[in-house]
Amino acid sequence: MKIATAHTRLSDASQAAHALARSLKARLTTPQLLMVYFTEQYDADQLRETLSELFPEAQMVGCSTCCGVMTQSGYIEGPSIAVWACNDEKGCYGSALVPHEPHRQVADSARIALNQAIENSGRCGELPKLIALHSTPGEEEHTLAAIREELGVAVPVIGGSAAADSVQGQWRVFDSQRTANTGVAISVFYPSARVSYSFHSGYAATQRSATVTDVRGRQLVSLDHQPAAEVYKAWYEAETGIAFDTQQPVFTQSTLYPLGTQTGTIHGLPYYTLAHPMAFNEQGHLELFSQLEVGQSVYLMSGTSEGLVARASRVVESANDHALRQPEPLGGLAIYCAGCMLHVKDKLEQVAHNINTALYDAPFVCPFTFGEQGLFKGGELSHGNLMISAVLFHKD
Structure with missing residues (x-):
């Protein structure tokens, strides 16, 4: 499994997509999965269409983020886009978006999205090792309950509700086929690498x-x-x-x-x-x-401001499972609450530095979301606010 990230602050969605593609293809010629995080200033349809043309074989999910995004390069203030990509010869990945519709329950949209993502992965009948969930704000509890009920067991979830620079509804989610301002977007992971995770409040x-x-x-x-x-x-x-x-x-x-x-x-x-x-x-x-x-x-x-700065690296450290083995992460995904980010915005470079240290400088992307979902160590699948979660992929 190989992981790479790219970011840009080019303001035009098409030009930004081409810049991201050039950066990614220098390290991954044919990525299987793209996780795309973008601020509200972008034309989400144009971004999706261009990336789909440039990576026609890749599964893809996009989710809007509040005010910027964070990678191993630091905090990239908006307008900005960051992409997390992986190539895994022995792994499989699938994604799907199901827009909400007035006549359909949110839980049913979640079930449809989950099953479509599994079908798109080519691993029907197998439990994924990880689910990445990006829904629009509202009723995330029902989405999680539907996922758990559909699978019958608690599969690790790393989730973040789509965000914008304010709570005026300018959030978006997409897959390779469509864009929506209300809906459920899911990626399922069947990686060849070991997966570890952590989900904390820090309060x-x-x-x-x-x-x-x-x-x-x-x-x-x-x-x-x-x-x-x-x-x-x-x-x-x-x-x-x-x-x-x-x-x-x-x-x-x-x-x-x-x-x-x-x-x-x-x-x-x-x-x-x-x-x-x-x-x-x-x-x-x-x-x-x-x-x-x-x-x-x-x-x-x-909580404290100092705690909000320090806890991102603590969550990554927790996911590293130091007690079990020497960590060798290939890369990771993190979710950081937009409310916490806005409170410590002047210290986000320190937050990124702390995550880099905990991740041994492996590539990561972290959006800022309006709700966080994850699996606690005790097995509870939960939606909360002001939370942080991390998932790591390891060489062993």
Whole structure:
């Protein structure tokens, strides 16, 4: 298995695609899979069509990213595109996009996309070693549940919801055939290389907790039968000693203080899936980027800017499995939350440097997403916010 990446800041989609192709073909003559990450300024249809013409035999998935992208070369601010590519004589890969349609459940779109990707890989009837999931924001929990139900077991997933420079809906996903602003794009991996993975939050639970007593979709209505927005604001002010500024975006103020639900334990220590508060609405509900359920215990979580810079490399280190063997990664994919990225944007070169060190300078690409999906070490497949995940491919 050989892995290569390329990036460009050329603003024209067709010219950018040709530049990416020249760079990739210098190292991989016939890549089997392209993972394409691009900022919202690009014509996604033009980018897809040109790359499909230049790599007619390759499976492909594209996903928009927030404000830029990161590779082993560092942070590349938008307008920018980065491509992760692999060639694997003994491996197989398949991709598919299924746009959402009004008459079809999101879970059904996910099942169709998964089965089409497996069929396109030529490995029907075999479980993939890895699934890369890029859906548009909304109902990712149903997408993951459908994937697990369809396969019958928990296959490792590295996922990131399509993003843009704002939450105005300018995100896109594509495969080699079509582009969509709502849909599910999936790549399945049957690599010859060993795969390892890690999925973390990097935040700690505070002593402030409550039970979810009412939800409406992704609106958290009440905690312990009290208006959720009031409870969150009181928690925030008590934890930080700072008055919550209702004139400023909730999204930015809550980045270091999201909500969390305990997902499991490992070695006796709890780990959490995070939900990022996005806004208070007029009814006093707390709008989130993920779904909570009535009866769940919810904690106020706490993080630091320093932790957001350091944790990307910690997740890669965790995926390296140092305790099992000396790591020799061929390359990797990482997913980093857009909310975290915006909070530490002036330190992204340090984040990239840290990942390079943990990856022994092997090639990687990392988009910035509006939701993250992954498989915890305890076997739970989860969608969260403000998370980071990594998957590595190894020589052994």
